[in-house]
Amino acid sequence: MAGATTFPVRASRAIPRGAASDPLWVRIILIGIVLVFFSLFLFLPLVVVFHDALLKGLGHFFKSFADPYTQHAIFLTLLTALIAVPLNTLFGLCAAWSITRFQFRGKSLLTSLIDLPLWVSPVIGGLIYVLVFGRQGWLGPWLMENDIRIIFALPGIVLATTFVTFPFVARGLIPLMQAQGFKEEEAALTLGANGWQTFWRVTVPKIRWGLLYGVILCNARAMGEFGAVSVVSGHIRGQTNTMPLQIEILYNEYQFAAAFAVASLLSLLALVTLTLKTYAEWRAARQLSAGTE
Amino acid sequence: MSIEVKNVIKKFGKFAAVDDLSLKIGTGELVALLGPSGSGKTTLLRIIAGLEFPDQGEVFYGEEEVTDRSAYHRKAGFVFQHYALFQHLSVFENIAFGLRVRPAKHRPAEADIRDRVLELLDRVQLAGYEKRLPSQLSGGQRQRVAFARALAIEPQVLLLDEPFGALDAKVRKELRTWLRSFHDTTHLTSLFVTHDQDEAFEVADRVVVLHQGKIQQDGTPREIRERPANDFVADFLGLYTESAASGI
Numbered sequence: 001m002a003g004a005t006t007f008p009v010r011a012s013r014a015i016p017r018g019a020a021s022d023p024l025w026v027r028i029i030l031i032g033i034v035l036v037f038f039s040l041f042l043f044l045p046l047v048v049v050f051h052d053a054l055l056k057g058l059g060h061f062f063k064s065f066a067d068p069y070t071q072h073a074i075f076l077t078l079l080t081a082l083i084a085v086p087l088n089t090l091f092g093l094c095a096a097w098s099i100t101r102f103q104f105r106g107k108s109l110l111t112s113l114i115d116l117p118l119w120v121s122p123v124i125g126g127l128i129y130v131l132v133f134g135r136q137g138w139l140g141p142w143l144m145e146n147d148i149r150i151i152f153a154l155p156g157i158v159l160a161t162t163f164v165t166f167p168f169v170a171r172g173l174i175p176l177m178q179a180q181g182f183k184e185e186e187a188a189l190t191l192g193a194n195g196w197q198t199f200w201r202v203t204v205p206k207i208r209w210g211l212l213y214g215v216i217l218c219n220a221r222a223m224g225e226f227g228a229v230s231v232v233s234g235h236i237r238g239q240t241n242t243m244p245l246q247i248e249i250l251y252n253e254y255q256f257a258a259a260f261a262v263a264s265l266l267s268l269l270a271l272v273t274l275t276l277k278t279y280a281e282w283r284a285a286r287q288l289s290a291g292t293e
Numbered sequence: 294m295s296i297e298v299k300n301v302i303k304k305f306g307k308f309a310a311v312d313d314l315s316l317k318i319g320t321g322e323l324v325a326l327l328g329p330s331g332s333g334k335t336t337l338l339r340i341i342a343g344l345e346f347p348d349q350g351e352v353f354y355g356e357e358e359v360t361d362r363s364a365y366h367r368k369a370g371f372v373f374q375h376y377a378l379f380q381h382l383s384v385f386e387n388i389a390f391g392l393r394v395r396p397a398k399h400r401p402a403e404a405d406i407r408d409r410v411l412e413l414l415d416r417v418q419l420a421g422y423e424k425r426l427p428s429q430l431s432g433g434q435r436q437r438v439a440f441a442r443a444l445a446i447e448p449q450v451l452l453l454d455e456p457f458g459a460l461d462a463k464v465r466k467e468l469r470t471w472l473r474s475f476h477d478t479t480h481l482t483s484l485f486v487t488h489d490q491d492e493a494f495e496v497a498d499r500v501v502v503l504h505q506g507k508i509q510q511d512g513t514p515r516e517i518r519e520r521p522a523n524d525f526v527a528d529f530l531g532l533y534t535e536s537a538a539s540g541i
Binding site for chain 1: 342343365371373375382439442445
């Protein structure tokens, strides 16, 4: 891929000429509104988070992370993401492959259902698992008998997180795979490559930036999810508290500096995500234009 | 190796893309499948390659029935209209692909792969281009890499889907001549799809005219031009207007 950096990017994403011919005052006002909105609602809060986190000095900032409950929350968040993200990557690949490759009954329904977690409130995402696995839920009595804990435990948190984050990989891949088509895969097949070889040697390199894009977004959401996890977690300190839940608890206990310190860690994650996402998006667009030229 | 299809039917919904069609291509022939878009010629080619499967009918490679075998088993050399090169691989690795994916016991040694790739590059007049990526090549060069890639696996038959369709007129002419002389030296059984009658008549020994999934006429370029079998063929080749013009 090293050689690829030398090609000119195609101008397919260039702004059409007509758009630049709006009067100057229209442009100034529109750009102005966007900038003011951006500063007030996005940039300012971000500054506040970091400002408040560091209000009592760097020493206090780092001391916030020495708290064992906070440390456990960070550990739990990472563990949850480590399980949910690979699961959804696998699921997203399967879904994108089936939807773009095969014709089958209920395909449009499946395509719509993938988006379901984006439509419903995350709280509902958590509640459905309580209704299924909770003490009064369908499987509740059986689970109790066999001493399996899902709700108020790690499995519930992972389930809720997986539910909320499952659209991201599939949604990142479907348009890309539709645009790319399957001619290269067919070529690989006629050259004697089996399905596995075709997938790893042809498909994965073709979609890798789109895949990375989806994985990054999925990860960001997995680490930041509050609503769904809040319902199934039970807020047990040092056991079932993830980072977002820990922030809430710290804040409610007037430990503002500690709350903002943890919040700043999540915000930092968001900034890193944004940078990686933009890069992956840019590479995906370039890969697509190189492929369809 | 010869190719034969017997009573092949392929439907997409209610539309019969290939409608009870039989065709035999003898060993060493160079045949053109000529027809307008939607005539079923590409579908027929893909059925022969194993990229589509017929609803009914049989496909033979030589004496062997391959109807239910996928492209992976048939290993016909296939050249796509839009090249379908692997964008992330160099020209060298594109051509070597078919050799590298072989099971370990059939895979040639690295030095042999190298010799084979360089020899093929020479053959398609692209010596020295092995390190380039496909996106650094012109359309004609890309299609020649695609030829070399298809030939690397030493296929028994060569199938070409509108191989010159995406190229400009000058390059198209050059590649036609190249394909003809390639065939004259190798006598590899070849079938190519085109909607361009000049291309079919200039390159092929035998032209099969397709319309609505059926063969309208099958003969040498000369036979078809001099004695079109029906109104469709005459009309498609523009012969009526010519004979009308000369009749005045």
